[in-house]
Amino acid sequence: MSLAPGHRLGPYEIKGELGRGGMGEVYRARDTRLGREVAIKILPAAFAADSESIRRFEKEAHAVASLSHPNIVTLLDVGEEQGVRYAVAELVAGETLRTRMAGGALSPREAAEIAAQIAEGLAAAHEKGVVHRDVKPENVVITPSGFARILDFGLAKRSAPAIGATPEDEATSSALMTEPGVVAGTVGYMSPEQIRGAAVDGRSDVFSLGVVLWEMLTGRRPFRGESHVETMNAILKEEPPPDPSVAALPPELDRILRRCLEKRRENRYHSAADLAHDLKALVSTPTTAVRAMPPAPRAGFRGSWIAVAIVLFGAALVGTFLLMRPARPTGGGLPRTMAVLPFRAIGTEGSAEHFGLGLADSLIGRLAAVRELTVRPTSAVARYETVPADAAAAGRELGVDAVLEGTYQKLGGVTRVSVQMTDVGRAAILWSDRIELPEGRLFELQDEISNRIVEKLQVKLAPEEKRLLEGSQPVPDLAMEEYLSARALLREVSNATPQRRVEIVNAFDRILANQPDFARALGARAYAKAWLAFVVPSRENHEAALWDAERALSLDPELAEPRVARASLAWSSLGGWDVVTAVRELTSAIARAPNLEIAHLDLARIYIHSGWSKEVSREIGTALRLHPSGEAQRMAASATTWLEGAATGLPEMRRLSPEMQRSWAARWQFLWARAVVEDPARTLPDAEALLREAPRSEPAFAAVLAILRARIGQPTADLERQIAEADRRLGHFHHVLHFLADVRAIQGDAAGSVELLREASKTGLPCGLCFDMDPMLASIRGSKEYAALKKEIEQRTAGYRAALKGVL
Secondary structure (H helix, E strand, C coil): CCCCCCCEECCEEEEEEEEEECCEEEEEEEECCCCEEEEEEECCHHHHCCHHHHHHHHHHHHHHHCCCCCCECCEEEEEEECCEEEEEEEEEECEEHHHHHHHCCCCHHHHHHHHHHHHHHHHHHHHCCEECCCCCHHHEEECCCCCEEECCCCCCEECCCCCCCCHHHHHHHHCCCCCCCCCCCCHHHCCHHHHCCCCCCHHHHHHHHHHHHHHHHHCCCCCCCCCHHHHHHHHHHCCCCCCHHHHCCCHHHHHHHHHHCCCCHHHCCCCHHHHHHHHHHHHHCCCCHHHHCCCCCCCCCCCCEEEHHHHHCCCCCCCCCCCCCCCCCCCCCCCCEEEECCCEECCCCCCCCCHHHHHHHHHHHHHCCCCCCEECCHHHHHHHHCCCCCHHHHHHHHCCCEEEEEEEEEECCEEEEEEEEEECCCCEEEEEEEEEEECCCHHHHHHHHHHHHHHHCCCCCCHHHHHHCCCCCCCCHHHHHHHHHHHCCHHHHHHCCHHHHHHHHHHHHHHHHHCCCCHHHHHHHHHHHHHHHHHCCCHHHHHHHHHHHHHHHHHCCCCCHHHHHHHHHHCCCCCCCCHHHHHHHHHHHHHHCCCCHHHHHHHHHHHHHHCCHHHHHHHHHHHHHHCCCCHHHHHHHHHHHHHHCHHHHHHHHHCCCHHHHCCHHHHHHHHHHHHHHCCHHHHHHHHHHHHHHCCCCCCHHHHHHHHHHHHCCCCCHHHHHHHHCCCCCCCCHHHHHHHHHHHHHHCCCHHHHHHHHHHHHHCCCCCHHHHHCCHHHHHHCCCHHHHHHHHHHHHHHHHHHHHCCCCC
8 A cells, every 4th residue: 555645644644655665665754743753664455464464564563672772773653543554663864884885995994883883783683682684785874973773674583582571472482483495685695594594593694794894895795696596606605706905904804804704604703792892892992904094985975864664674575574593692612701690608607798799790890801701790690699590591681601600608717619600502511610718818719710710711811811810919808808798889889879879988988997008999989989979079079089099000000990980080070071081091991891881881971972973882882792781771872862862862761671760860861851852741740740859959850840841931940040059060960051051942042042052061061963963952053153152062072082093
């Protein structure tokens, strides 16, 4: 069927057709409730009476709706209207990768950056059990803000019931097992196993991405023939032909490319996450030849609209959907992704509370220095402290290859620790060991276990990695126990209330009162104090945190946490919002601990506030690889909201878990997105309720409520008086200034609005992109005052980036 302009599907008014294929038609439409344009896919009338096609259509929507990642498009809604089934997705401004390549091959750096982003998105999909099956340049869009976003999951299917799936989900997926002999995909980009009609997993997408990367670098596909049959034969049996562009590549990029294109999938990258890791490491290394090579000339950006609902488009080649195997690869070789579960006590009385979780956290921190391993952060495993789980089951929930678990016991002055590592895929024990330490040597425990893990997994350590895993500072057993217990609390600090942050700092105070030169405890307290200083800004708090960080590094220069603390202190009101120092400190921390989640999250936070989209995508992607269901999810939704618009970010925020939505930062950011997108009368009661719950010292909720009142013509003076009483040194007060600028713009005061934006930009929010994407500022963006502000921000940003040349 064809829908004419003006036709309504629920609240959506059709504006025109965007495309059609074997399993759907795609239209541009307007959401009459929110006043935004969307893309709608409908199931053709010829299939509407076919229960199997309807089931496929619904499963397709569910597969896409389960994905939330900056490099994957957003499904907004599904529905049925007078027998017409439809799914709604966002429209994304940008150009396809095919269009980007129209002017010729891309530079190695640009190709690697784009491929890394695609790999990050695929890794997130694989983590949810979804294999794309049709990765090609037409199915990637590059947005104006620089994000590569994956389109067209039309051939994708869930591989296994997701964690927390309902029994109905499981029954449905069990009935959709892979059909042998069915070929699905686009011929030139298929993996060998796709061509053979075999069951596929995420490594098939890795192969297809390798083909795309080759094409970005050379302008040609690596496997070509005069017909589809000849092309498929080349993929199955031939190596890519010699190409001068490939021959000139840096050796590391050539190695990455060749590994993607291995015929045997067990010889390819173990996962898309591993591929993304290598690509990002290559691009981010200051001395790499990829960074040094000049970009190749290409066609200019066309700024065309790409319908992201094509992500829902059943491919024209094959209208068949297949159920894939689990996305967690089970190829050969020793594990390279792992989780360390909280250790359990056996008959041990008098041990410090949370000792078992703290020991796991300490090991995770030590192993963060090992580039070859990806270890889930403490925030991912903390729930197993009170709810023990079978190692293999926990490993499947966490999406890792192996799980380390252990017990500890005190016997006659000896601490006995038993550890074992389980291969998740086989549910079999890889190795087990026992460590006994006499009284006074508990400080050696983390070194012993870390080095045995590295030895058993045959990890090759660089000299600096070996140095980081050796020789912990000797401290008494009691101090070590208390330290490990206190460490377990650090995972809470970034989203804790000010009162809870004080409690966490106090836990380290008790240790350092007796062991004032305990470097790791000083570094941990510095990190906790830095977060306290961010929300309780005072010169005393700031200087106390800085003193701890400096003292810790003077005792142990290789520690990463004190560098993260110094970055937080530099990028704060009392630190003068020093972007350059903060980025350098965090980069230095990551050089010492490449898998330190908090460092990547803090870098992403700074980049979001600076409007640096590519860098945001890189750091959030890394954090998602480390913990796919952690804080990075909230930050990804936040990044989309600020950098691509509240209308795009709001659905991502709605998909966050209730726990994430309740965090202090998420609550007012979510409320602001609703305030500028929804009918203000609908949001106003919720904003008033949140303001009543918020402490008087928290001005963000009052500022959002002022926006809502301004939108419906109500006075805002009382709210602005309340905001004026707040401490302007609060770490997030720049957002309050931004919100007040929204109020002035709504009230028609362009000059007043710009002045508030100028102050926000000088105090931690030099984000021209954030202001450009704010719908409340639309009325002032044509003013000369706004143009002058944008120029100031651009100059400031250019200065930052020039100072960080070789670091970004």
